[in-house]
Amino acid sequence: VNNNSSQLYRSIDNGATWTPIGTAPYTGIEGLALRRQSSSQFVLANSQGVYLSNNAGATWIEATTGPIASTITQFAASFGSNAKVYAYSEAFGSGLFSTTVDSGWQRVDLSGVKSMLGGNLFFFSALAVKPSDPNYLVLGPRVYSAIRSTNGGATWTGSGLDLYGFIKNAIAFDPNASNTVYASDAPDPGTTPLPPSPTAGIYRSLDGGATWSPHSTGLDPNITAAQLRIDGANTARMYLAAREISFPTAGLGGVYRSLDGGVTWVQSLAGEDVLDIAVNPVNSNRMYAASST
Numbered sequence: 001v002n003n004n005s006s007q008l009y010r011s012i013d014n015g016a017t018w019t020p021i022g023t024a025p026y027t028g029i030e031g032l033a034l035r036r037q038s039s040s041q042f043v044l045a046n047s048q049g050v051y052l053s054n055n056a057g058a059t060w061i062e063a064t065t066g067p068i069a070s071t072i073t074q075f076a077a078s079f080g081s082n083a084k085v086y087a088y089s090e091a092f093g094s095g096l097f098s099t100t101v102d103s104g105w106q107r108v109d110l111s112g113v114k115s116m117l118g119g120n121l122f123f124f125s126a127l128a129v130k131p132s133d134p135n136y137l138v139l140g141p142r143v144y145s146a147i148r149s150t151n152g153g154a155t156w157t158g159s160g161l162d163l164y165g166f167i168k169n170a171i172a173f174d175p176n177a178s179n180t181v182y183a184s185d186a187p188d189p190g191t192t193p194l195p196p197s198p199t200a201g202i203y204r205s206l207d208g209g210a211t212w213s214p215h216s217t218g219l220d221p222n223i224t225a226a227q228l229r230i231d232g233a234n235t236a237r238m239y240l241a242a243r244e245i246s247f248p249t250a251g252l253g254g255v256y257r258s259l260d261g262g263v264t265w266v267q268s269l270a271g272e273d274v275l276d277i278a279v280n281p282v283n284s285n286r287m288y289a290a291s292s293t
Contacts, residue, residue: 008032008057009269009289014231015239015257015277018269018289022057029290031075031087031227032276039280044290045075045087057288074127075276076137079175084134084152088127096127096139096153108153116156117144128171130208131232132178138209140168140183148209159205162212166198170228171209176235181205182262183212184225184240202228202262216258219265223252227276233284236261241289244273255289 006029009018035041042053044060051060074088082100086108089095096108130136135152145164147156166185174180183205185198201219203212224243231237237259244253254269255277273292280286 006275007291009291011287011289012285014237014285015255015268015287018255021288029275029292031073032278032288032290033075033077033085034278034280034288039282039286042278042288043075043085050087073124076127076129078129078134079131082134084129086127086129086137088125088139090124098152100134110153113139113141113147113156116147116158117141124167126168126171126183128173128181130173130178131175136208138171138173138181140171142167142188146171146183146209146212159210159212163203169223169225170240172228172230172238174230174235175232179206179208181209182215182228182230182238184223184228186221186224201265204262215262216265217263219256220249220252222249223256226274229277229279231279231284232281237284238262239277239279239287240265241274241277242267243275244271 008021010021011018029044031045033043040054040056042057044051053060073090077083077085085099087097096110097105098108099105124142126140128138135150137149137153138146140146145161146159146168148159149156163183163185167188168183169186170184172182183203184201185203187198198221200214200216201221201223202216204215205212224245225240226243227241229239238261240256242253242256251271253274254267254272255274256265256267258265269289274289275292276290278288
């Protein structure tokens with residue numbers, strides 16, 4: 001993740017084609033978000049902290065009150081007047097932080113999660129927040145089952161064994177169907193014995209993350225997704241940012257686009273190490289992708 005340089009890309013045709021723009025701050029981009037009220041305002045998280053841009057990524061300033069943690073790997077936000085932004089740190093012990101437009105970053109107590117997992121560290125975890133409810137979270141700790149919180153992380157509930165044994169690389173809520181959630185899964189090569197591979201690259205939940213079932217066809221489950229985005233203007237359009245990792249198969253990195261709600265997918269920017277995607281909330285034809293180079 002901590003590469004020597006990073007690159008932002010922009011698309012103005014729903015992700016069909018991409019062009020590089022500007023220079024991203026420093027290295028190891030982990031998350032990119034656009035402000036709904038002003039689509040030229042970006043928030044970016046990397047391994048060194050949180051950065052802000054007021055001119056669509058042309059220049060950046062470092063946030064002075066960002067979460068005090070290393071290796072921020074997940075960024076998620078809700079919408080509306082009571083919106084919250086969450087950042088997850090993969091550092092030893094793991095950390096989840098939240099903030100609103102009116103307050104600084106606050107650490108979310110994850111002791112209950114660690115208790116559910118038998119005290120084990122869960123390192124990388126995919127994270128999503130329900131767009132209409134800033135306190136409804138779904139967290140996917142590595143090979144454990146996805147878990148949910150309805151009160152901003154104060155308490156958590158498990159979701160059975162549907163996703164157990166799979167790495168949850170990315171999780172996203174449908175912005176127009178509040179109980180529909182999608183997860184990009186992959187086999188975990190570090191687990192012994194090796195669990196069975198997912199039967200699909202994308203799994204879907206219709207009950208807010210309580211139960212999950214295979215959804216996509218033809219999407220390689222070995223893809224290492226970094227982010228999953230759904231177009232709020234047309235939720236049949238979905239985008240997957242994929243890392244370029246040589247194991248087990250090279251060439252799987254890039255941006256994947258689905259026009260049928262995540263069933264089938266087409267790859268672009270093939271071979272690029274894409275870390276995140278952001279869809280312009282005012283004009284969804286315009287998109288941005290962050291890549292390490």
